[in-house]
Amino acid sequence: MKIPFYDFSREQSCIGDDVRSAIDRVLASDRFILGHELALFEKEFARLCSCQYAVGVASGTDALFLALKAMGTGPGDEVITVSHSFAATALAILYTGATPVFVDIEDNSYHMEPNLLKKAITKHTKAVIPVHLYGTCAPMSAINEIAKAHGIYVLEDACQAHGALYKGNPAGSLGDAAAFSFYPTKNLGAYGDAGMITTNDATLYEKLLLLRNYGQRNRYHYEMIGYNSRLDEMQAAILRTKLGSLSRWIQKRQEIALQYDSGIRDIDMQGLSLEKGSTHVYYLYVIAVDDRDDLMTYLSDRGIETLIHYPVPIHMHKPFQDAKIIGQLRNTELRSSQVLSLPLHPFLHDDEIGWIIESVQGYYA
Numbered sequence: 001m002k003i004p005f006y007d008f009s010r011e012q013s014c015i016g017d018d019v020r021s022a023i024d025r026v027l028a029s030d031r032f033i034l035g036h037e038l039a040l041f042e043k044e045f046a047r048l049c050s051c052q053y054a055v056g057v058a059s060g061t062d063a064l065f066l067a068l069k070a071m072g073t074g075p076g077d078e079v080i081t082v083s084h085s086f087a088a089t090a091l092a093i094l095y096t097g098a099t100p101v102f103v104d105i106e107d108n109s110y111h112m113e114p115n116l117l118k119k120a121i122t123k124h125t126k127a128v129i130p131v132h133l134y135g136t137c138a139p140m141s142a143i144n145e146i147a148k149a150h151g152i153y154v155l156e157d158a159c160q161a162h163g164a165l166y167k168g169n170p171a172g173s174l175g176d177a178a179a180f181s182f183y184p185t186k187n188l189g190a191y192g193d194a195g196m197i198t199t200n201d202a203t204l205y206e207k208l209l210l211l212r213n214y215g216q217r218n219r220y221h222y223e224m225i226g227y228n229s230r231l232d233e234m235q236a237a238i239l240r241t242k243l244g245s246l247s248r249w250i251q252k253r254q255e256i257a258l259q260y261d262s263g264i265r266d267i268d269m270q271g272l273s274l275e276k277g278s279t280h281v282y283y284l285y286v287i288a289v290d291d292r293d294d295l296m297t298y299l300s301d302r303g304i305e306t307l308i309h310y311p312v313p314i315h316m317h318k319p320f321q322d323a324k325i326i327g328q329l330r331n332t333e334l335r336s337s338q339v340l341s342l343p344l345h346p347f348l349h350d351d352e353i354g355w356i357i358e359s360v361q362g363y364y365a
């Protein structure tokens, strides 16, 4: 049996007709940038996130970058985040000219340790970016409380957490602004690059509208240095179509995750204890084991593709050599050597789920 990590052909056989009619709708509209589809998708996505505003941009990376710009981040500022994430979280900080400041993740989750956030704040701190990694939210109550006490912005990196709840509230509504990615493999994925910023802050919203569109409010009148970062009509129409399936697909992911939880025994399932009213949307199903590389090879030999999110912490890569590191990033470095993501998507078949469980168990037998 061959089990790829994701299977777009199955997704296509499920929603292909709807996607094609969404594309046809855009072709017939003669409008490809900043049109009707994006305006509607922004409204619908804002509703999903219980937010007043949503601004479509070209990618999740741009969503982070432009949100930081809207917050006024620039050279001389510091932005605190974690090193156990996708590099884009911290690249976006570098793009603004600010310095990334890395703190460790918690012992028992993959999220920012709030006590270390407190220690990392200086008079230069502009913002904190907690990352809702793998599909569960960072400890936002503690993070927001600390940020508020010090007057710094909170930008959620919600690129992996579409639809996740934290104490009853959706990702995207938990900080001053949030960045989402619609990279094709995400729980809500485009067929290309796309991203979104959500916020309840009217001032940030107004700035973001300019920032994503060359800095112009009216055509050919520029109020600030802006960028070309729009979520195009084709992707917006596709995303609107897929948004209708999101809650069903998340539920399917959660059902498969439950099967993994009960079928795979004696393995450290870090990060799975959720606070009341919080959910895991299982963008990734991650196990943490000491013999990760051997297990990965064993599963590959049995036709099961697994991935590592992420094998080398961000602070160890060359572009981040001038970043600040608070204390030692022990948990970050340990976890990057242990984590392994098993295939989990809404189109997995029962026999594939069974084979994955049997194979992981077989390795430890």
Ligand SMILES: Cc1ncc(COP(=O)(O)O)c(C=O)c1O
Pocket (backbone or CB within 6 Å): 059, 060, 061, 062, 085, 086, 088, 089, 131, 157, 159, 160, 180, 181, 182, 183, 193, 194, 195
């Ligand atoms: C945690 C995280 N941050 C940022 C990004 C960047 O998003 P994009 O690939 O859309 O630029 C991603 C996704 O790839 C991500 O997973």
